[in-house]
Amino acid sequence: MSRFSELIKQDKPVLVDFFAEWCGPCKAMAPVLKAVKDSLGDSVSILKIDVDKNQELAAQLNVRGVPTLILYKSGTQVWRQSGVVQKTYLLQIIKGSN
Template identity: 85%
Template sequence: MSRFSEIIKQDKPVLVDFFAEWCGPCKMMGPILKEVKDSLGESVSIIKIDVDKNQELASQLNVKGVPTLILYKSGKQIWRQSGVVQKSDLLQIIKRDN
């Protein structure tokens, strides 16, 4: 958890994708997140966290379903949504809060 806390305290937005290997919709998020990263470059960090390998963290953050995306800025959660989110929506959300 301490490493996670350090990662989300960055000045730039940090988008966290909670996923599972067995989850179909999670597999759809991979290419979308790549396109978002390609569009925004170094202005955003995107990290993927496997809920099966990080059950304690997922539990602490009340992640009940996958995929769950959480956007952090300076350690604070500023947006959260479960399910597949389209590239255009993610870009708008990240830019709005940046």
């Protein structure tokens, strides 16, 4: 958890994607997240966390379904949503957190 805590304490927004290899909707999120990163560049960090390999962290954060996206700003959760999210909506959320 300590490495995760360090990563989410950045000054810029950190979008965490909790996913699973077997999850169809998670695969649909991959190009959306790439497009978001392409649009925003270094102004956002995107972390992908496999819930099967990080069950303890997922449990601590109460991640019950995948994909679950959580946006952190300076270590504080500012937004959270489960399911597939469209690029334009995600861009609005991230830009709004600045």
